[in-house]
Amino acid sequence: MVDASAFLFIIINANVIKLNIIMKKYTIVLMCLLGFFRVSATSNERGSVTSNEPISGTQKEYATVPGDTALLVLKNASVLDVKRGKFIKGKDVVIADGKIISVSASGKIWKAAKVMDLTGKFIIPGLIDAHVHLTANRKNNMENTYRHLEYLLAHGITAVRDAGGDGAALHEAQLEIRAGKRKGPDVYFSSFMAGDWYYNRDMHIRNEPYTPWEQLVVPGTNLDSAMSAAKACGATGLKLYHSFNKHFLPKVVQAAKAQDLKVWGHLMMYPATPLEVVDAGVEVVSHVYMLENLTTDSLFFKRKTPQAYKDSVIAALDIDAFCKIMKKKNAILDATLCVSEDRNPWIFPLLKRIHEQGVAIAAGTDQIVDTDRAYPRLLDELSYFVEKCGFSNADALRAATMVGARVIGQEKHIGVIEPGKSANLLVLEGNPLLDIHALKKINAVLKF
Numbered sequence: 001m002v003d004a005s006a007f008l009f010i011i012i013n014a015n016v017i018k019l020n021i022i023m024k025k026y027t028i029v030l031m032c033l034l035g036f037f038r039v040s041a042t043s044n045e046r047g048s049v050t051s052n053e054p055i056s057g058t059q060k061e062y063a064t065v066p067g068d069t070a071l072l073v074l075k076n077a078s079v080l081d082v083k084r085g086k087f088i089k090g091k092d093v094v095i096a097d098g099k100i101i102s103v104s105a106s107g108k109i110w111k112a113a114k115v116m117d118l119t120g121k122f123i124i125p126g127l128i129d130a131h132v133h134l135t136a137n138r139k140n141n142m143e144n145t146y147r148h149l150e151y152l153l154a155h156g157i158t159a160v161r162d163a164g165g166d167g168a169a170l171h172e173a174q175l176e177i178r179a180g181k182r183k184g185p186d187v188y189f190s191s192f193m194a195g196d197w198y199y200n201r202d203m204h205i206r207n208e209p210y211t212p213w214e215q216l217v218v219p220g221t222n223l224d225s226a227m228s229a230a231k232a233c234g235a236t237g238l239k240l241y242h243s244f245n246k247h248f249l250p251k252v253v254q255a256a257k258a259q260d261l262k263v264w265g266h267l268m269m270y271p272a273t274p275l276e277v278v279d280a281g282v283e284v285v286s287h288v289y290m291l292e293n294l295t296t297d298s299l300f301f302k303r304k305t306p307q308a309y310k311d312s313v314i315a316a317l318d319i320d321a322f323c324k325i326m327k328k329k330n331a332i333l334d335a336t337l338c339v340s341e342d343r344n345p346w347i348f349p350l351l352k353r354i355h356e357q358g359v360a361i362a363a364g365t366d367q368i369v370d371t372d373r374a375y376p377r378l379l380d381e382l383s384y385f386v387e388k389c390g391f392s393n394a395d396a397l398r399a400a401t402m403v404g405a406r407v408i409g410q411e412k413h414i415g416v417i418e419p420g421k422s423a424n425l426l427v428l429e430g431n432p433l434l435d436i437h438a439l440k441k442i443n444a445v446l447k448f
């Protein structure tokens with residue numbers, strides 16, 4: 001039984017939640033929604049709240065109907081069960097305070113709620129691009145960053161991981177979006193770290209720690225301080241980039257994990273090899289093309305080597321040990337097909353083989369956002385998964401939802417549609433399990 005004061009409390013919260021609903025053609029209907037529920041508190045006591053515009057029914061009625069305290073009901077939709085990879089028809093998704101509070105069979109009359117009739121529509125979790133670059137490295141233009149973010153959100157991307165950029169700008173965007181002052185996906189970003197060879201070609205020219213989001217890390221660096229600085233600048237994880245060996249790398253990983261930072265990095269860290277990188281405990285490894293380092297065939301690396309020859313080397317490449325250690329460590333491959341599709345077309349059959357072995361794969365594009373494109377590159381990445389790498393549509397969707405959520409350490413909050421999870425959702429006109437390009441036909445994006 002829900003008492004009246006609890007109901008009213010939820011309503012008050014409606015005025016402070018950061019609700020963005022982007023409808024067809026991205027018209028924001030936030031104001032009408034909040035207007036509908038506009039209430040004003042006349043004192044600090046919960047029971048003494050009055051509504052300016054009464055919602056249908058009386059407060060007493062809400063109080064006597066358990067579960068009817070929702071603010072927003074997405075009615076009669078097909079809802080994606082991400083884990084099982086199928087849509088369940090005829091569901092009502094009930095949302096309060098930015099969270100899903102129930103997913104139940106449709107048919108109930110919702111008196112207390114704003115109802116969106118989604119008959120014939122498909123609801124999936126908001127998409128996650130696990131590898132973007134939102135800022136210029138130096139002298140970033142904040143308005144460009146916000147434009148990038150708004151573009152991504154309008155196309156259904158509700159969270160991103162930025163894998164290297166201007167940390168001050170990213171932190172600002174992260175906070176502004178979190179506070180509801182700006183529209184965009186939730187921003188998670190990295191503190192970029194590399195060794196002396198990367199920065200100085202082993203000449204030790206610069207020794208200062210640079211910035212909290214771009215650090216020089218070498219044996220002898222106070223790793224605890226490096227991690228504290230990364231954490232304090234708002235970073236969710238590290239992007240370990242280059243110049244780490246198999247002896248030093250585990251120490252860096254350990255120091256990061258001790259401060260609850262995610263550990264992300266390149267699959268090849270020069271000299272640490274892909275197997276050594278995964279073995280060291282890096283949780284998310286980027287760029288499937290870097291698996292070329294598993295081959296010792298020198299002809300393979302020559303620019304003019306015929307494609308057919310490269311394909312034959314890749315087809316014979318022994319990836320068993322790599323796949324085995326990825327699974328053992330529960331690591332995720334951030335494949336980034338988009339970034340090397342032209343240069344390394346052999347990545348498609350290679351990723352197909354890795355996927356067949358059951359390695360977790362996230363959808364990251366490694367792209368600088370191009371708002372002139374009709375759709376974000378994430379949609380290309382997902383269609384390549386399906387059309388060139390043998391993924392089922394469900395697997396492709398998991399890569400951009402459930403697995404993406406794990407990349408940023410948010411699997412308890414986003415990535416699937418179930419009670420308790422965030423209601424960052426994408427409503428589609430068509431079924432993306434039948435046609436992955438249905439992701440382009442958006443009915444609404446909900447982002448709290």
Ligand SMILES: [Zn+2]
Pocket residue numbers: 131132133163164366367
């Ligand atoms: Zn990148």
